[in-house]
Amino acid sequence: MPADRRPGDEHAEAPDITAVAEELAAPVERVFAEIAVIAQSLTDVVTAVEGRGRRVRAADLGVISPVADGTLTGDGALVGAGVVMNPGYLEDEERYLEWRQLTRDGRPKPLLLDIDPASDDPYDYWEMEWFRVPRDEGRRMVGGPYFDYRGADRFGLTFATPVHSGGRFVGVAGADVPLAELESELLPVLRRLHQRAALVNHENRVVTANTPHYATGARVHHGIGDPPTDVVPIVADLGWSLLLTPAE
Amino acid sequence: MVDNGRVTARTTVFSPLSSGGRTEAVIQRITESVALGLLADGEQLPSETELSAQLGVSTVTLREALASLREQGVVETKRGRNGGSFIRAPGDPTKAVIRARLAAFSVSDLRDAGDELASVSGMAARLASSRASTDNVRRLLTLSERVAAVSGVGERTRADSRFHIEVAVAAASERLTRAEVSLQAELGVLLWLPTSTEQEAREAADQHRAIAMAISREDADLARQLAEQHVERNTHKLIEARIELHGGGTRAR
Numbered sequence: 140m141p142a143d144r145r146p147g148d149e150h151a152e153a154p155d156i157t158a159v160a161e162e163l164a165a166p167v168e169r170v171f172a173e174i175a176v177i178a179q180s181l182t183d184v185v186t187a188v189e190g191r192g193r194r195v196r197a198a199d200l201g202v203i204s205p206v207a208d209g210t211l212t213g214d215g216a217l218v219g220a221g222v223v224m225n226p227g228y229l230e231d232e233e234r235y236l237e238w239r240q241l242t243r244d245g246r247p248k249p250l251l252l253d254i255d256p257a258s259d260d261p262y263d264y265w266e267m268e269w270f271r272v273p274r275d276e277g278r279r280m281v282g283g284p285y286f287d288y289r290g291a292d293r294f295g296l297t298f299a300t301p302v303h304s305g306g307r308f309v310g311v312a313g314a315d316v317p318l319a320e321l322e323s324e325l326l327p328v329l330r331r332l333h334q335r336a337a338l339v340n341h342e343n344r345v346v347t348a349n350t351p352h353y354a355t356g357a358r359v360h361h362g363i364g365d366p367p368t369d370v371v372p373i374v375a376d377l378g379w380s381l382l383l384t385p386a387e
Numbered sequence: 388m389v390d391n392g393r394v395t396a397r398t399t400v401f402s403p404l405s406s407g408g409r410t411e412a413v414i415q416r417i418t419e420s421v422a423l424g425l426l427a428d429g430e431q432l433p434s435e436t437e438l439s440a441q442l443g444v445s446t447v448t449l450r451e452a453l454a455s456l457r458e459q460g461v462v463e464t465k466r467g468r469n470g471g472s473f474i475r476a477p478g479d480p481t482k483a484v485i486r487a488r489l490a491a492f493s494v495s496d497l498r499d500a501g502d503e504l505a506s507v508s509g510m511a512a513r514l515a516s517s518r519a520s521t522d523n524v525r526r527l528l529t530l531s532e533r534v535a536a537v538s539g540v541g542e543r544t545r546a547d548s549r550f551h552i553e554v555a556v557a558a559a560s561e562r563l564t565r566a567e568v569s570l571q572a573e574l575g576v577l578l579w580l581p582t583s584t585e586q587e588a589r590e591a592a593d594q595h596r597a598i599a600m601a602i603s604r605e606d607a608d609l610a611r612q613l614a615e616q617h618v619e620r621n622t623h624k625l626i627e628a629r630i631e632l633h634g635g636g637t638r639a640r
Contacts, residue, residue, distance in 0.1 A: 242440060242441060243443065244440050259424055259427070259542070259545060260549055266525070267522055268521065282520075285522070285523070286559055286560065286561050286564055288552070294559065342520055344520065354517075356559030357517045357518050358517055
């Protein structure tokens with residue numbers, strides 16, 4: 140609360156920043172809760188198959204599709220979901236993804252991508268940060284905002300969480316969320332703030348802001364002091380934070 | 388999900404067409420995508436029902452478009468259990484074919500298309516300087532070199548176009564990306580000839596690299612300027628080639 144405000148001055152009261160931070164984190168956590176169901180499904184498959192003493196094959200992952208479809212057809216904001224396998228994990232396919240995507244008429248169908256490393260320009264998911272970070276650092280990750288024109292064909296975010304079995308990295312469970320969907324949830328929260336506010340990702344790129352001064356996707360350079368910017372962690376492990384600057 | 392491990396449909400190809408769906412628009416979208424290698428030789432198209440839903444056109448319109456694409460030899464339809472429509476990507480075009488495509492443009496058409504490409508590419512480069520993610524920059528630097536690393540008309544054309552499309556992707560702009568794809572399909576396919584030299588490919592790669600470096604250094608003005616100059620040089624080359632198609636006379640530079 141600004142120092143010049145007195146108790147009793149409720150109408151002009153700045154909203155409780157802790158509450159705002161929680162509300163901004165909520166949609167992110169909700170997407171990860173959906174992904175957790177898919178991750179569990181992958182863990183179950185791996186445990187069952189390897190328990191029978193053989194390696195997992197691509198066909199074993201078929202049971203994940205209905206689970207992924209369930210996350211897409213709910214009232215959530217997900218337009219794509221599934222699992223993406225660590226190269227070399229499956230017995231029969233070097234690289235593989237079991238990924239479902241909503242068509243524009245709202246039905247889930249498989250997302251088909253060219254993932255053959257020998258081809259002209261493969262969809263090299265093994266190089267993408269939403270796959271690399273869970274693999275290399277064992278933690279969940281949100282890639283973007285970016286226009287995934289070779290894949291989901293949307294401007295949005297890719298959420299991913301690592302799946303391990305017996306200490307080995309199996310792959311990620313993940314989901315695509317269009318930025319427009321997330322924005323419609325986040326903006327009303329940001330609108331309550333009396334300052335210029337931008338929710339930024341780990342690269343300090345704008346996810347959503349309550350002012351045109353921060354363009355979606357643009358990197359924000361916030362130096363110390365001028366203008367004074369407060370940085371409030373929103374989802375600390377993802378590196379998402381809220382930048383607050385006094386309005387002019 | 389993958390028929391034979393080989394796969395692939397690039398979904399951007401099948402996203403809804405902007406204003407109403409017309410046969411010509413479907414034909415153009417598929418022809419463009421084949422020219423840029425977004426659809427590969429032998430790739431199976433989704434079923435008619437799925438494809439018409441994805442493109443947002445009626446099945447009647449789609450069938451008309453497919454019939455025309457079959458006539459042009461771009462699509463082949465096989466009957467039976469493993470039937471469907473498949474892409475038949477033409478081999479590398481000959482110089483005569485590329486010159487015939489070029490002849491379809493007037494000099495003023497080329498100037499006009501070049502202006503549009505310069506504005507889209509310049510703006511994309513400027514915006515990419517403040518919006519590119521680390522992933523985008525990595526991919527831009529990789530793609531910038533590719534035009535000099537490959538050989539043959541088809542591969543060079545695709546490598547060149549991919550770089551420019553990626554700049555628009557790095558600008559985090561869906562519309563600029565679609566505009567760049569469409570312009571690359573129109574103009575990009577005129578740029579490389581079987582007679583193009585290693586030296587020319589090297590120059591293109593150097594220019595791509597300079598643009599990618601300016602973007603990675605967040606130098607928006609320089610990135611824009613370099614991208615515009617790059618397009619202007621290419622347009623200049625195309626106009627020069629177009630003028631020469633008239634034969635006779637001497638070369639006036």
